[in-house]
Amino acid sequence: MQDAHELLHAENIEKYYGVADLRTQVLRDVSLSLRGGECVALLGPSGSGKSTLLQTLGLLQDADDGTLEIGGVPVIRDGKRCEGFEDNRGKNIGFVFQKPHLIPFLSVLDNVLVSVVLDHAPTSAERERAGRLLAQLGMDALGGRMPSELSGGQQQRVAIARALFPEPRVLLADEPTAALDAVRGSEVMHLFRELAERTQIAVLVVTHDTRTLNAFHRVLKMADGELVEPTP
Ligand SMILES: Nc1ncnc2c1ncn2[C@@H]1O[C@H](COP(=O)(O)OP(=O)(O)OP(=O)(O)O)[C@@H](O)[C@H]1O
Ligand SMILES: [Mg+2]
Structure with a gap:
């Protein structure tokens, strides 16, 4: 770990899909760092490997080679999972996808609490914390509603609150505004x-929407499985 503020540090990540003759390389020698407090965009043509990179950094897919540290703790070394890999995924990584994927028969508040609801009845402290997250996202009055009673932008805010509830150190979002209009999309990026x-x-956000790039501290670009300049 080179920098005390680095929350994610990836070095020389390589990934292949398929076997034998069909084996193709989708991530080539990808190295990047994310520091606490920064919001970074990841751009690139369709098929360039953005989602694969995000899922690999988020420990949803294995790498074939390379090193990954999250919060200074090694989670992948030489392409192999280190001890605590799964714990890290649950505790340190939050994910937001293109669609909110809310559970339609749970209230907005219970959707934020879903990781808890599946395990035990939420405590009052947990409910209060979920309510505070919704309030921070401008949704204070909407905890009792059902997802179908929200707009697309509001639903995506619930998905963001759900991702933040376990207090991750790194938030990864894959085209989180693709289903929103330009105004709502820009609001979510600034959020x-x-x-x-x-x-x-x-925060690392994959996007195709160049109109919202002013919301980011840095922009990374991918082409054909590689990060291209500007270099991270
Ligand atoms: N499960 C898989 N098996 C085999 N190949 C895959 C798989 N998932 C993705 N690919 C291939 O890997 C490459 C990178 O895909 P990826 O989904 O990471 O691209 P992307 O940059 O996110 O594209 P988009 O902007 O369209 O979402 C593509 O060539 C894709 O066809
Ligand atoms: Mg993608």
């Missing part, structure tokens, strides 16, 4: 930046 700055988490 990510504000969150990063206020809570000092690191």
Whole structure:
């Protein structure tokens, strides 16, 4: 770990899909760092490997080679999972996807609490914390509603609150505004930046929307499985 503020540090990540003759390389020697408090965009043509990179950094897919540290703790070394890999995924990584994927028969508040609801009846402290997260995202009055009673942008805010509930150090979002109109999309991107700055988490957002790039501290670009300049 070179920098005390680095929350994620990836070096020489390589990944292949398929076997034998069909084996193709999708990540080539990818190295990057994310520091606490920064909101970074990841751009690149369709098929360039953005989702694969995000899922590999988020420990949803294995790498074939390379090293990954999260919060200074090694989670992948030489492409192999280190001890605590699964714990790290649950505790340190939050994910937001293109669609909110809320559970339709749970209230907004219970959707934020879903990781708890599946395990035990939420405590009052947990309910209060979920309510505070919704309030920080401008959704204070909406905890009792059902997802179908929200707009697309509001639903995506619930998905962001759900991702933040376990207090991850790194938030990864894959085209989180693709289903939103330009205004709502821009609001969500600025929300990510504000969150990063206020809570000092690191946020990495895959997007095709160049109109919202002013919300980011840095922009990374991928082409054919590689990070291209500007270099991280
Ligand atoms: N499960 C898989 N098996 C085999 N190949 C895959 C698999 N998932 C993705 N690929 C291939 O890997 C490459 C990178 O895909 P990836 O989904 O990471 O691209 P992307 O940059 O996110 O594209 P998009 O902008 O369209 O979402 C593509 O060539 C894709 O066809
Ligand atoms: Mg993708």
